[in-house]
Amino acid sequence: MQLITTQFLPINKVGVCLDELFEKQYQLHQYPRVSSIGVLNNYLNHLRDDIYVLVEHPYVDKVYRDSYYHYYSSKNQEYHRDCARLSFFSKELKLEDFRDVKVHDDIKESYLGFTIIRPTFPQVIGRSVISPQAIKKNSFRICSVTVDVTANSLKTSVTGFPHASQNSETITCAETTIWCIMEYFGMRYPEYRPTLPSKIGALLASQSFERLLPSKGLTAQQISFALRELGFGVKIYSSDAYGNEFIKLLKMYIESGIPVVSAIQNTQGIGHAQSIIGRARFSDADVDALANPVDYGNNVLVYDFEDINVDYVFMDDNHPPYMHSKLENPSSFYSQANWAGCEIKSFIVPLYSKIYMDAGEARTFAKSVLKRYITQLKVLKDTDVILKVFLASSRSYKNELTANDSLGALPRELLLRLPMPKFIWVAELSTKELIKKNYVNGVFVLDATETNRQGLIAGLIGNYYLTENLNEIVQINVPLSPFKNFNNNLR
Structure with a gap:
């Protein structure tokens, strides 16, 4: 039985370390070693220069082992089962620190994620979850999930989005994309489960008239079918069908x-x-x-x-x-x-299956409500409005409302006491000056399970709380000042 070896070194020394590992443990010749290290260095150059890396070998990776036993093990040429793992940290540590309980909290705080190095040369980059804080240019907001992992046997966690590179045989770009999405949803929501490449292949077997391994890629229809079979209510948008609205709908999702x-x-x-x-x-x-x-x-x-x-x-x-x-x-x-x-x-949008109002319908409906209230009720005048429409879970939306003390007690309580479906469309109203500060001065909440354009649950606009009952507008005067926007979808 081979014992696990560990090294802790600056990120600029990782290439040399893995070059030696590839030569000694995998008996790799010079040309494939150079190609593989080139792929690795291109990956690492995307990360901050001040990062330190824990290298562990051998490492058993569930995703690579799935591909190994379903494909590589049946080949005549020998393929290795074991991977290596790189764990990233924001500061220099000693290996003995991982055995000192007094510094465990500091180690966890400095942890920035991991990358699996798999023996599929030269495409050696396997699955990873990297914190955006590890990236050189990180002024962005993303979908993210917190993943529990270990580093040198110490339990820790990282928040980011799952990533993997294709190996061009068992997984191409399409399978990798499906895997990443299922990894994200499976670790964030109980309705879904992470999947493996072999499961994706099994789902697609009934829709294919030829072998799926080695993979030649998937069509958009096959990707959509796989996501539907994995529990989503999938929606496909084509640039030809949606024209000028195509990019706007993409941005909304x-x-x-x-x-x-x-x-x-x-x-x-x-x-x-x-x-x-x-x-x-x-x-x-x-x-x-x-x-x-x-x-x-x-x-x-x-x-x-x-x-x-x-x-x-x-x-x-x-x-x-x-x-x-x-x-x-x-x-x-x-x-x-x-x-x-x-x-x-x-x-292709992987939606919750009970969302019936799509982005285009929500945007059109929100605009019609806003225009009707401006022209009929005169709730706004002589101002600019930036309209932002997005989907949110009612649970997350209400949770943020409870902590949003910038919204007055009465309008906040009116929204919190409303029964809402699992998912809602939210239309936030702001101005150029307010949105720079992440503030809004109005909001409409729409029913994402409704399709007959009667989906307004409630709204705050001007100094009014508005709702509709059988097409009759119910209007209540409430004091309304600018308040913080909803900020939980992208982090």
């Missing part, structure tokens, strides 16, 4: 904290799947640049939040986690010429 699968293509034969999990933080200048408002009457000029021009955060299995790009140019971080000109042709 990302703002809702839902990792979205994008299918990108260009005219040079590239077809690829990515996950989009968040966006960069917007600046005051980004807000000031908003233009082309729509006049809703009473000199109320309404801007779409989705028109704020920022980078979005991509999980791409050909690159390190948390890559940045504009949605209009999703392959900008590729240096190869044949990747130029890629566009998002469709995207």
